[in-house]
Amino acid sequence: MKKLLHAIVMFLLVGAGALLCTGCKAKEADASGFLSQPDLLKQDGTTPFQKTYWNRKYAKTQFTEVYVAPVNTDYIMSQNMWEKASAASINRDQVKKDVQMMADYTRQAFIKAIQEDPKRRYKVVDKVGPQTLILELALTQLVPSKAALQAIGYVTWVPAVVRVSGAVSTGSQDTGKGVVAIEGRARDGATGELVAMFADREAPREGIVDLKALNWWAPAKEIIDTWAKQLVHLAQRRPGEVVEDSPTFELLIW
Template sequence: MNGKRNIVRSITVICGCIISGVTLVSIPLGCKTASAPDSGFLQESERMTPRRERFPFNRVWVKPGVQKEDYDYMVISPVNTQYLMENTGWKAANPGNMNLEDSARELAQYTEETFRDAFLNDERPGMKLASRPGPRTVVLELAIVELAPSKATLGALRLAAPAFGPAVGIAVGAGSAAAGGRPSAAIEGRLKDGVTGETLLMFADRQEAQMRVVDLKAVTWWGHAKGIIKDWANQCVELAKTPKDYQVKDRMPFTLSPW
């Protein structure tokens, strides 16, 4: 009996230490961090503003008068990583590293598949996936525009963190992660009418990677973004399948899952 009590007491102490540690570092709820600079992927991005009563993203713009009920289907386009490679300096900081460009394509494919799976696996009524644009259809276009790995990841892969780029905040973000800050990723997206091509919605978000007790992920320069991308995908599904007065929230900044 005493042995069991000691085990329970030890577990309680460990959990208390973990919780205390999270409290002491004062990590913002939902892993939210400052908005990333505009990449150029979105036109008239200055129209976006925070709308946290509904959207979990840093900034959003919705066309006045657009009604979600007018659309039943969504097409997910191939994900853009051009702005990530060119604008943020990854390509210039690591010249000749073809593996970096190959893995950027893998990142794009992973993001597209994750968003697609999130919609396919959600059984709630509402918007469904389609294979091509058409009436009552929206087209989702996404771009991963920033990645800031940890210092350990950069060292393990022998990569140089970008220290330049047209958007100063991107260089600061990469540098802060390399200096011991939290790894992060940023995304931009837009919804277009499947017939007219008119932009109906734009959003931009930057998230930090969740804290983990043990990290068993394979070391890649974008591996830390997998959980963030899954969250973005699930949030987009929730937005598509909930009323306009429903608040979609951020995730927690800490997880006990090692993968």
């Protein structure tokens, strides 16, 4: 049992990049491929996301419904962390299920944020119509894709939970960080035309790994919930209004 737990921890540290490490800057992230026109994305200090795009042809008031599509995880599953998973004797199928669970959680988080919006600006629908905004999301990272820990500080064991700390930076700007990244686009339900895009990448404020449930992705949930609320706020903000980013997370600079 101890050997199994040790293998899990080593995979999470080396493959997932140690969820607790602050103060390290992340290098600029490459576009994942999910967004077909990433060059349109620009930094805008009035939004909570690192990069956004809005098609000026569209007024935010012309849509009354939102269809939230199933969340894409293809760009997570294509990362080379799975080689490390096999080497550590971690069940790839189980981790794949965990990733899909996070995708389902993300979709429901955005649906919930829309439905619980006090202004009730949009109605969530299951079918696309002419007044529907189609929201398509992709989780593009749940771990650093280009970082590898070459040294581990220490792991403190507590019942059923491991708190990871003391990761050593080796020059890579992502070293030692847990990362969750999202890309999203909104399309016109009537024409399919691109209406808006956003991309963001953040580090969870604390890294806790639940060995019993293998919840290596759990710290990302808080960020996802915040993204959902921020997007709803952004979609209906007043002209010139600044939608602040959450101070609870560590922003990873693109």
